[in-house]
Amino acid sequence: MNFTPVIGLEVHVELKTNSKMFCRCTADYFGKEPNSHTCPVCLGLPGALPVPNKLAIEWCIMIGIALDCKIPLFSKFDRKNYFYPDLPKGYQISQYDQPFCVDGSITLSNGKKIGITRVHMEEDTGKLMHSGDDSLIDFNRSGVPLVEIVTEPDFDNAKDVKEYLQKLQQIVRYLDVSNADMEKGNMRLEPNISLKKDGEMGLPNYKVEVKNINSFRFVEKAIDFEITRQKELLEERETPKQETRGWHEAKQKTVSQRSKEEAQDYRYFPEPDIPPLRFEESYISTLRSKMPELPDEKMNRFQKEFNLSLYDSELLIRDKESADYFEKTVEDGKKFDINPKQIANFIINKKPNLSEVLPAELIQQITASRQTSHIDESELDEIIKSVFENNQKAVEDFKNGKESVIMFLVGQVMRTSPVKLDAQMVKEKLKNALL
Amino acid sequence: MKINVTHIAKLANLPLSHEEKQKFEKQLEETLSYVENLKEIDTKDVEPTSQVTGLENVTREDAASPSLTQEEALSNTKSIHNGFVKVTAILEQ
Amino acid sequence: MNLNQLTITEAKKGLKKKKFSSVDLTNACLEQIKKYDKHINAYISVTEEKSLKQAEKADQKLAQGDNSPLLGIPLSIKDNFSTRGVRTTASSKVLDEYIPPYNATVVSRLLDAGMVMLGKTNMDAWAHGSSTETSDFGTTKNPWNINHLPGGSSGGAAASVASYETIAAIGSETAGSIRQPASWCGVVGLKPTYGRVSRYGVIAMASSLDSPGPITRTVEDSALILEVLAGKDENDATTSEKTTATYSKNLNKDISGITIGISDDYFQGVDEEVKQAIMDTYKPFEKLGAKIKKIKLFDPKYAIAVYTILQRSEVSSNLARYDGIRYGHDRSFFGDEAKRRIMLGTYTLSSGYYDAYYKKAQQVRTLIIKDFEKSFGEVDIIIAPTSPTTALPVGASKDQSMFGELADMLVEPSSIAGLPGINVPAGFSKNRLPIGMQIIGPQFSEELILNIAHKYEQETPWHTTKLDINL
Numbered sequence: 001m002n003f004t005p006v007i008g009l010e011v012h013v014e015l016k017t018n019s020k021m022f023c024r025c026t027a028d029y030f031g032k033e034p035n036s037h038t039c040p041v042c043l044g045l046p047g048a049l050p051v052p053n054k055l056a057i058e059w060c061i062m063i064g065i066a067l068d069c070k071i072p073l074f075s076k077f078d079r080k081n082y083f084y085p086d087l088p089k090g091y092q093i094s095q096y097d098q099p100f101c102v103d104g105s106i107t108l109s110n111g112k113k114i115g116i117t118r119v120h121m122e123e124d125t126g127k128l129m130h131s132g133d134d135s136l137i138d139f140n141r142s143g144v145p146l147v148e149i150v151t152e153p154d155f156d157n158a159k160d161v162k163e164y165l166q167k168l169q170q171i172v173r174y175l176d177v178s179n180a181d182m183e184k185g186n187m188r189l190e191p192n193i194s195l196k197k198d199g200e201m202g203l204p205n206y207k208v209e210v211k212n213i214n215s216f217r218f219v220e221k222a223i224d225f226e227i228t229r230q231k232e233l234l235e236e237r238e239t240p241k242q243e244t245r246g247w248h249e250a251k252q253k254t255v256s257q258r259s260k261e262e263a264q265d266y267r268y269f270p271e272p273d274i275p276p277l278r279f280e281e282s283y284i285s286t287l288r289s290k291m292p293e294l295p296d297e298k299m300n301r302f303q304k305e306f307n308l309s310l311y312d313s314e315l316l317i318r319d320k321e322s323a324d325y326f327e328k329t330v331e332d333g334k335k336f337d338i339n340p341k342q343i344a345n346f347i348i349n350k351k352p353n354l355s356e357v358l359p360a361e362l363i364q365q366i367t368a369s370r371q372t373s374h375i376d377e378s379e380l381d382e383i384i385k386s387v388f389e390n391n392q393k394a395v396e397d398f399k400n401g402k403e404s405v406i407m408f409l410v411g412q413v414m415r416t417s418p419v420k421l422d423a424q425m426v427k428e429k430l431k432n433a434l435l
Numbered sequence: 436m437k438i439n440v441t442h443i444a445k446l447a448n449l450p451l452s453h454e455e456k457q458k459f460e461k462q463l464e465e466t467l468s469y470v471e472n473l474k475e476i477d478t479k480d481v482e483p484t485s486q487v488t489g490l491e492n493v494t495r496e497d498a499a500s501p502s503l504t505q506e507e508a509l510s511n512t513k514s515i516h517n518g519f520v521k522v523t524a525i526l527e528q
Numbered sequence: 529m530n531l532n533q534l535t536i537t538e539a540k541k542g543l544k545k546k547k548f549s550s551v552d553l554t555n556a557c558l559e560q561i562k563k564y565d566k567h568i569n570a571y572i573s574v575t576e577e578k579s580l581k582q583a584e585k586a587d588q589k590l591a592q593g594d595n596s597p598l599l600g601i602p603l604s605i606k607d608n609f610s611t612r613g614v615r616t617t618a619s620s621k622v623l624d625e626y627i628p629p630y631n632a633t634v635v636s637r638l639l640d641a642g643m644v645m646l647g648k649t650n651m652d653a654w655a656h657g658s659s660t661e662t663s664d665f666g667t668t669k670n671p672w673n674i675n676h677l678p679g680g681s682s683g684g685a686a687a688s689v690a691s692y693e694t695i696a697a698i699g700s701e702t703a704g705s706i707r708q709p710a711s712w713c714g715v716v717g718l719k720p721t722y723g724r725v726s727r728y729g730v731i732a733m734a735s736s737l738d739s740p741g742p743i744t745r746t747v748e749d750s751a752l753i754l755e756v757l758a759g760k761d762e763n764d765a766t767t768s769e770k771t772t773a774t775y776s777k778n779l780n781k782d783i784s785g786i787t788i789g790i791s792d793d794y795f796q797g798v799d800e801e802v803k804q805a806i807m808d809t810y811k812p813f814e815k816l817g818a819k820i821k822k823i824k825l826f827d828p829k830y831a832i833a834v835y836t837i838l839q840r841s842e843v844s845s846n847l848a849r850y851d852g853i854r855y856g857h858d859r860s861f862f863g864d865e866a867k868r869r870i871m872l873g874t875y876t877l878s879s880g881y882y883d884a885y886y887k888k889a890q891q892v893r894t895l896i897i898k899d900f901e902k903s904f905g906e907v908d909i910i911i912a913p914t915s916p917t918t919a920l921p922v923g924a925s926k927d928q929s930m931f932g933e934l935a936d937m938l939v940e941p942s943s944i945a946g947l948p949g950i951n952v953p954a955g956f957s958k959n960r961l962p963i964g965m966q967i968i969g970p971q972f973s974e975e976l977i978l979n980i981a982h983k984y985e986q987e988t989p990w991h992t993t994k995l996d997i998n999l
Contacts, residue, residue: 019497024495039503040729046618047628049727051493051764136517137853265878269877272842275488463872469833470885473834476892490765493766511856512854
C-alpha cells in the first residue's frame with residue numbers, strides 16, 4: 001500500500017508589542033519573577049474587562065497581508081470557552097467565524113503553493129509547569145498577543161513543513177512584529193498529520209495533532225516519526241486514533257496525550273465586552289503601503305538589480321539587517337568602483353562580523369584585499385628561486401603534468417613575499433619559469 | 436426535550452451529585468419551556484445584536500503600565516509555591 | 529429630623545453651612561445600622577473604622593473650601609463592586625474571603641468625589657435574582673414590612689436607603705435589579721443607558737446588559753450621583769464616548785408638550801392596586817402639561833425568553849473564572865441558583881443549540897430594539913408599572929426557578945434594548961407597601977427622564993412619606 005501524508009499546520013506567533021493584548025501589563029514576560037506582571041484583567045479577577053491593543057491588531061493584519069490574505073472589512077472577537085488551570089477567565093478571547101485575515105497562500109522554493117486558511121488574533125494562556133504531583137502556574141504570559149496562522153492540509157512531507165516554518169519566521173522577523181524564536185516559545189507549531197491511501201478521494205477520516213515541538217531541529221524528525229507510526233498502523237489495517245500527541249524530545253517519539261474523540265465544545269459566542277471592528281478600505285491600504293519589502297521580493301530584486309545568483313541572493317536576504325547592510329555597502333562601493341558581486345563574494349566567503357564593521361569600513365577592507373603592491377623584478381625572481389629550491393617535488397610534479405600544483409606554488413610565493421602580490425601575475429611568471 | 440445534564444455539568448466544570456442532577460434536570464426543562472415561545476417570532480433576515488451601544492473600533496494604544504506586584508496578585512491565592520500558583524492533580528496530561 | 533434621614537442635597541447644604549460635620553452624618557448612619565440592621569440585614573460588611581477616617585478627611589477638606597460633588601456624603605455600595613482592601617463577595621460563599629486589590633471605576637470616581645463608604649450591601653448571590661433571598665448571607669428584609677422582601681438583586685442597597693441606614697446607595701441592574709427593589713422599597717432607582725457608566729470592577733453577570741446606577745431618596749440625588757458616575761472609561765470598551773450632562777441642572781424644566789406613552793401590554797398580570805396607582809399618575813402628568821398616549825409595544829412576554837437565554841448564556845461564561853485556583857473557593861461552593869443558571873447557559877451556547885437559542889434570542893433582541901425606536905418616534909418617554917406586584921412575602925422566591933424573570937417582565941424589554949429607566953415612588957398599597965412607576969426613555973436620554981421624574985415627584989406626596997421603623 002502506498003500512503004501520502006496529509007499535513008496541515010497551526011502556527012502561533014507571539015507578538016513583541018509593549019503591552020499585552022487586552023491590558024497594559026508589559027508583554028515582555030520571559031525570565032521575570034513569576035506572577036509579577038499581571039493585573040486584574042490578565043489574572044481574570046472578578047470585574048475585570050478587556051480592551052484590545054490597536055498595534056497588535058495592525059500587526060496581525062500585516063502578517064495576513066504578507067501571506068497574501070484577503071482582509072475583510074468587518075471583524076470581531078469571540079469567546080472560546082473551556083476549563084484549564086492556565087486559562088484564568090475560563091475562556092480565551094479569540095476569533096471564530098470572522099477573523100482578521102482569510103484565504104491567503106505562500107509558495108515554496110519547489111513551486112508548491114500552500115493555502116493559508118486564516119490568520120487571527122488571540123491571547124496567550126499562563127504557563128503551566130509540572131512539579132511532582134502538583135502543577136505550578138505563572139500568569140505573566142497570560143494575555144500576551146498571539147497570532148494564529150492556519151494552513152490548508154496542503155503539505156505532504158516534513159521537509160516542506162520545515163521550509164514553510166523558516167519562511168514564516170523570516171517574514172515575521174522582516175515585519176519586525178515578533179522574534180519568532182521557537183526555542184523561546186514565541187513561535188509554536190502544531191501540525192495535524194494523517195495519511196491518505198493513494199487513490200483515495202477526499203481527506204482521511206482521522207487526524208492526529210502533534211504538540212510540544214519546541215525547536216527547529218526536531219520539526220522534521222517529529223513529523224517523520226508520526227508519519228511512520230501512522231503508516232505502520234495503517235498497514236495493519238488499523239485506523240490511527242484521532243487524538244493529540246506530544247513530541248517527547250528525550251524519547252524522540254510522539255506520545256499520546258488526550259483523546260480528541262470527544263471534541264471539545266468551545267461554545268463560541270461574540271465577545272460582549274469588546275465592540276466589533278469595522279475597517280475602512282483606506283485603513284487597509286495604509287497598512288499595505290506600510291509593508292516593508294518582503295524576503296521573496298527582495299531576493300528577486302537582488303538577483304536582477306545586482307546581477308547575483310539565486311544562491312547568493314538567498315543568503316544575503318536571510319535576515320533583514322544583513323540585506324539592508326548589503327545595500328548600504330553597495331551604495332558606498334560605487335565611489336570606489338567596487339561592484340555588488342564583489343561585495344557579495346566578500347561577505348559570503350569571508351563572513352565578516354557585520355555588527356562590528358560599518359559598510360564604509362567594509363568597502364575599505366575589500367579595496368585593501370584587492371590592492372596589490374609593486375615588487376622589484378629581481379626580488380621576485382629571488383623568491384621564486386627559493387620556492388623552487390624548497391619545493392622540488394612540487395616542481396617535479398608540475399613538470400610531469402600535474403597542472404594543479406601550480407596553485408600551491410603560487411601560494412608559497414605569496415606567503416614568502418613581503419608585500420601583497422597579484423596571484424594571476426605570479427601564476428603567469430611561474431608557468432613561464434617552469435616551461 | 437431531554438437535557439443531558441451529565442454532559443452539560445462536565446462542560447460547565449460543575450461537580451454535581453446524582454440527586455442534584457435529577458433535581459436540576461427537571462428545573463432546567465421547566466426553564467426551557469418558558470423560552471419556547473421565541474419560536475413564534477419570525478426572525479428571517481434579522482441581524483443578531485450583540486452590542487446595543489452600536490460602538491465599533493474601541494481599542495487602546497500599545498503602552499505598558501505598571502502591573503500588580505506579585506504580592507498583590509497572589510493576595511487571595513490559597514495555594515502558593517515560590518511565587519507560583521499551585522494546583523494539585525491536573526486532568527490527564 | 530435625624531441626620532441619616534437627609535437627602536444628598538440637604539446633607540450638602542448642611543455641611544456647607546457647617547450645621548453638622550461629615551463625621552456627624554456618618555455616625556448617624558452607623559448608629560442606625562447598629563440599631564436596625566440585625567433585623568433588616570441590608571449590609572454584608574460595614575466598614576465603620578474606614579468610614580470615620582474618610583469622614584474626618586472630608587471634614588478637613590470641607591474646611592479648606594473643597595467643593596467636590598459628594599464630599600463627606602455617606603454611601604452604601606452593593607457587594608458586587610470591587611473595593612480595594614474591602615471584602616467583596618457578590619453575596620456568594622465562593623468569594624466570602626475575597627479582598628480585591630483594585631477599585632471598580634465607579635468606586636474610584638465616588639472616592640474622588642469625596643464619598644464616605646459605609647459598607648457593602650447584600651444582594652442576590654451573583655445578582656441572580658429579584659428578591660435578595662438567594663444571598664448566601666441571609667435575606668434582606670423590606671424596611672416597610674420585615675415579613676416582606678425588598679426585591680433584588682440590589683435589595684440591600686434599596687433597603688439601606690429606605691431604612692435610613694445610608695444617605696444614598698449604589699446598585700447595579702441587569703434587568704430590573706435597580707428599578708424593582710427601588711419600587712418595592714419606595715425609593716428612587718435609576719438604571720442608566722447601557723454604556724453610560726463603567727462596568728470595570730463590577731462582578732459581571734450578563735456583560736451585554738449590566739448597568740451600575742444610583743438608588744436614592746429623591747430624583748435630584750439620583751442626578752447628582754449620575755454626574756459623578758457617567759462618562760467614558762478607558763478600562764471599559766463598552767462605555768460611550770457621548771458627552772455627559774450636568775444632570776441636576778435642568779430638573780425643573782417645564783414638561784408641557786411632552787408625550788408620554790403607555791401600553792396595555794404592560795398591564796398584563798399586574799395587581800389591581802398597582803395598575804390603579806399607575807393610572808393615577810395620568811392626572812399629575814396632565815397637570816404638568818404632558819399628554820398621555822396609548823401605544824402598542826412588543827409583547828413583554830417574549831422579553832422573558834430573550835432575557836433568560838442571553839443572561840444565562842453570558843453568566844455561564846462569566847462565572848467560568850471562579851475555579852478557586854487564583855482566589856475564592858472552588859465551584860462546589862456555588863449555590864443552587866448559580867449552578868442552574870450556569871448549566872442552562874452552557875446548554876443554550878452548546879453545539880447544536882446555539883442557533884436555536886442564543887442566536888435566536890439576539891435576533892429577537894434586534895426586533896425589541898427596533899420596536900422601541902419606533903415608539904420613541906411617536907412618544908417622548910414611556911411609563912409603566914415597574915413591578916406587577918408590591919413586595920412579596922419572605923419565602924416567595926424559594927425553589928421558583930423563574931421567579932426573577934417573571935417578576936421582572938416589565939423591565940426586561942428596556943434592559944435588553946440598553947435603554948435608561950428610572951423608578952419613582954407612585955403610591956402605596958392598602959397594606960402600606962410601596963408601589964413604583966418606571967419611566968423609560970431612548971438611549972442616553974437620562975436628562976429627559978430625570979427631568980420628568982423630578983417634576984412628577986415634586987407634584988406628588990410620595991417622596992415626603994417618612995418611614996417609621998418600629999423594630
